[in-house]
Amino acid sequence: MTDKEAASSPEPTAPETVLTVKDLKKTFRIGFLRKKVEAVKGVSFEVRRGEVFGLLGPNGAGKTTSIKCVLRLIHQDEGTVTIFGRAPGDREAVRRLGYMPENPYIYQYLRPLEFLDLCGRLMGMSPKDRAQRSDEMLTRVGLDHARDRPIGKFSKGMMQRVGLAQSLLHDPDLLVLDEPMSGLDPIGRKEVRDLLVEQRARGKTLIFTSHILSDVEMLCDRVAILQRGLVTAAGTLDELLHRGQRRFEVQLGSVSEATRAALADLGTLTSQGASWVIGVDGEAAVEPVLRAALDGGARVEAVVPHRETLENYFVRDSARRGPTPETGPTP
Numbered sequence: 001m002t003d004k005e006a007a008s009s010p011e012p013t014a015p016e017t018v019l020t021v022k023d024l025k026k027t028f029r030i031g032f033l034r035k036k037v038e039a040v041k042g043v044s045f046e047v048r049r050g051e052v053f054g055l056l057g058p059n060g061a062g063k064t065t066s067i068k069c070v071l072r073l074i075h076q077d078e079g080t081v082t083i084f085g086r087a088p089g090d091r092e093a094v095r096r097l098g099y100m101p102e103n104p105y106i107y108q109y110l111r112p113l114e115f116l117d118l119c120g121r122l123m124g125m126s127p128k129d130r131a132q133r134s135d136e137m138l139t140r141v142g143l144d145h146a147r148d149r150p151i152g153k154f155s156k157g158m159m160q161r162v163g164l165a166q167s168l169l170h171d172p173d174l175l176v177l178d179e180p181m182s183g184l185d186p187i188g189r190k191e192v193r194d195l196l197v198e199q200r201a202r203g204k205t206l207i208f209t210s211h212i213l214s215d216v217e218m219l220c221d222r223v224a225i226l227q228r229g230l231v232t233a234a235g236t237l238d239e240l241l242h243r244g245q246r247r248f249e250v251q252l253g254s255v256s257e258a259t260r261a262a263l264a265d266l267g268t269l270t271s272q273g274a275s276w277v278i279g280v281d282g283e284a285a286v287e288p289v290l291r292a293a294l295d296g297g298a299r300v301e302a303v304v305p306h307r308e309t310l311e312n313y314f315v316r317d318s319a320r321r322g323p324t325p326e327t328g329p330t331p
Contacts, residue, residue: 015048018174018205019070024079026065039065040076041229047174052196052206054216057226058318063209064102066226067178071099083174095123098172102179102209104163108152112138112162115151119166137165142191156183164192168199175199177208181215193219217310225317232317241308250289251302252276259296266292268316275301 026040040062047053057063069076072088083093106115113134120130138147141161146154151162160183167175180196181189189212196206196219210216216223217237224234233240255263255276263269266289267280276298278289286303293300306312 015050017046018049018084019047019207020080020082021045021066021070022080024066024069024081025077026062026069026074027077038229040069042079043226043229043231045224045231045234047205047207048222049205050200050203051221052200052208052219054220054223055207055209055226056213056216056223056314057209061226062229063226064178067176067207067209071097071176095170096173098167098170098175100163100167100175100177100180102182104159104166106151106159106162108150110151111149112143112147112151112165115162116166116169119169123170125170133169133171134165137168140168140195141165142188157185157188160184161188161192164195168195173204175204175206175208177206179210180208181210181212189215213309213311213314223310225314227318233313237310240313241310246283247279247281247306247308247312248283248286249277249279249302249304249306250286250293250300251304252278252293253299253301255293255298256296259293259298262292262296263289 022044024040024043025038028037028039029035030037043062043066045053045055055063055066065074068074069079070081070083070088081088083090084096086093088094107118110118116134116137117130120134125133138144141164143158143161143165146158151159154162160180164177164180167177177196180192184192193215196208199206208219220237222234222236223240224231226232251272252263253275260269260276263276263278267278267285269276269278271277280286280289290300290303
């Protein structure tokens with residue numbers, strides 16, 4: 001390619017931002033004494049078209065509150081939210097949005113097709129489209145065998161499938177799923193994962209929360225981790241987990257207090273019975289640990305390489321910040 005051709009070539013365009021959340025804050029007052037609880041303290045993140053975005057955190061971290069603010073199910077105290085460049089309450093933005101709550105509330109006396117028809121009517125779908133899509137979605141989430149059974153007779157996992165079917169009914173461009181794997185057995189989890197992968201292949205954008213970090217690691221392009229109402233880490237999984245750099249654990253015996261003090265500056269030092277284990281990132285970081293241990297008279301018992309996982313990262317991030325205080329039930 002000539003210099004002239006290179007200069008005239010268009011620059012690659014950045015993916016369109018579908019959702020932008022900036023400085024979101026929400027405080028609740030709970031109990032008889034109206035105790036003040038800061039559920040969300042300034043959350044910011046963005047979600048790009050066509051990606052699967054994971055919103056992670058322990059119970060009480062502010063995930064569901066953030067999602068409900070995004071969807072205007074509750075109103076934030078401060079901060080801004082835009083969906084497809086529009087305000088969250090805009091009719092066009094709502095039309096392109098699908099939502100599955102963690103605990104779907106479904107009229108117990110309705111049968112699945114009746115419930116999906118009701119949801120389709122609320123979304124303004126025509127009778128023909130409602131009938132066709134309801135039948136397709138019921139089959140797609142694996143509930144064909146229960147189409148004539150009242151929803152009140154469904155198990156927790158079956159209720160989750162109905163909730164997922166209604167979120168997909170109108171073929172939305174943005175799917176927001178709060179704990180979609182909750183209550184599902186391993187086969188059900190795989191079926192839901194396959195369905196989410198299928199949606200991504202169709203160009204849909206997905207946001208979901210989950211406590212099942214292995215599913216997040218398999219599905220997500222990027223994640224944001226919430227702790228105590230704040231985003232403590234965000235990025236692609238490759239960035240967060242340093243996948244090009246292995247983690248090593250060096251197991252040591254006969255470690256004196258002075259040697260422990262020296263090792264604490266080189267990595268994460270923990271006690272395991274009579275031994276001490278120090279974790280470091282990258283092969284180059286192992287040599288200083290071994291040198292400090294041997295100089296201090298410690299005994300090297302093992303050097304074990306590990307592939308970093310999202311669960312490892314999540315636990316370490318939580319440990320650095322201490323336990324999340326109990327905030328009571330999410331409104």
